[in-house]
Amino acid sequence: MPELPEVEVLVRHLAPRLKNKMIRRVEVRRARILRPTRPAELKRALTGAQFADLARRAKYLAFTLQRPGGGERFLLLGHLGMTGRMYLQPVNAPLPKHTAVALNLGGENFVFEDTRYFGRFTLDPSPQEGLGPEPLGDEFTLEYFIQGLKRSAQAVKVKLLDQSLVAGVGNIYACESLFHAGVSPRLPAGKLARGQIKRLRSALRKTLAEAIRFGSTVTLDWPGTGERDGLFYYGRAEGATDYEERLCVYDRQGQACRVCGTPIRRIVQAGRSTFYCPRCQRS
Numbered sequence: 223m224p225e226l227p228e229v230e231v232l233v234r235h236l237a238p239r240l241k242n243k244m245i246r247r248v249e250v251r252r253a254r255i256l257r258p259t260r261p262a263e264l265k266r267a268l269t270g271a272q273f274a275d276l277a278r279r280a281k282y283l284a285f286t287l288q289r290p291g292g293g294e295r296f297l298l299l300g301h302l303g304m305t306g307r308m309y310l311q312p313v314n315a316p317l318p319k320h321t322a323v324a325l326n327l328g329g330e331n332f333v334f335e336d337t338r339y340f341g342r343f344t345l346d347p348s349p350q351e352g353l354g355p356e357p358l359g360d361e362f363t364l365e366y367f368i369q370g371l372k373r374s375a376q377a378v379k380v381k382l383l384d385q386s387l388v389a390g391v392g393n394i395y396a397c398e399s400l401f402h403a404g405v406s407p408r409l410p411a412g413k414l415a416r417g418q419i420k421r422l423r424s425a426l427r428k429t430l431a432e433a434i435r436f437g438s439t440v441t442l443d444w445p446g447t448g449e450r451d452g453l454f455y456y457g458r459a460e461g462a463t464d465y466e467e468r469l470c471v472y473d474r475q476g477q478a479c480r481v482c483g484t485p486i487r488r489i490v491q492a493g494r495s496t497f498y499c500p501r502c503q504r505s
């Protein structure tokens with residue numbers, strides 16, 4: 223499932239490719255992912271519009287589009303859901319079976335493919351409301367984090383997934399950051415000492431930044447071109463260690479902790495798996 227680093231890598235990859243491209247035609251095959259935007263509404267807004275900018279916000283791709291002739295700018299939000307993929311392919315290549323939306327850009331099609339249709343592609347800006355600061359941004363200060371955790375009785379692992387506290391942190395990076403900070407995932411958020419919060423904030427930022435630097439956990443070369451873009455080898459930086467080798471606890475239940483050798487444990491918190499080392503994360 224794509225997490226913040228995958229979305230960031232995808233945004234960096236797509237942004238220069240989409241810049242100033244004009245949408246000639248809009249094809250909607252799965253209206254569900256547009257909700258509450260209707261297909262006719264999307265077609266009306268997008269046809270003739272140009273891609274002006276692309277940025278990541280939490281796990282959303284925020285496309286800024288401009289109406290024809292340097293007109294008004296508006297926002298289109300994309301979310302990969304569990305199985306979504308977004309890429310460009312030559313206009314003469316057949317659209318894949320699970321194409322949800324295809325935008326004809328002239329020589330290329332921008333394809334949003336989603337086998338399970340949990341993704342989003344919408345003009346509705348409301349998913350961005352109430353999001354907390356970006357974990358890698360300047361607003362995510364130590365004092366902010368301390369205040370945000372202070373009043374919570376939830377386990378810190380569960381609290382880290384609260385998007386109003388900090389936006390875009392998913393299960394993998396919550397588990398990994400708690401391991402690197404040496405903090406137990408079961409500890410109530412409000413019980414963390416200042417030193418622990420400081421370590422956790424640093425671990426979160428470092429883990430995410432590293433994942434972005436190493437590239438995506440999933441290949442982005444869906445059209446199978448093998449083409450390089452100079453920034454990433456379609457998601458994986460050259461010479462980067464294998465993704466699984468970098469993970470310390472996530473999905474490593476029963477395997478030896480890379481630091482102390484203790485078997486990694488799996489528990490379920492708020493319906494999600496948590497992986498941790500019972501020895502390295504005692505407090």
Ligand SMILES: [Zn+2]
Pocket residue numbers: 479480481482483484499500501502503
């Ligand atoms: Zn350990």
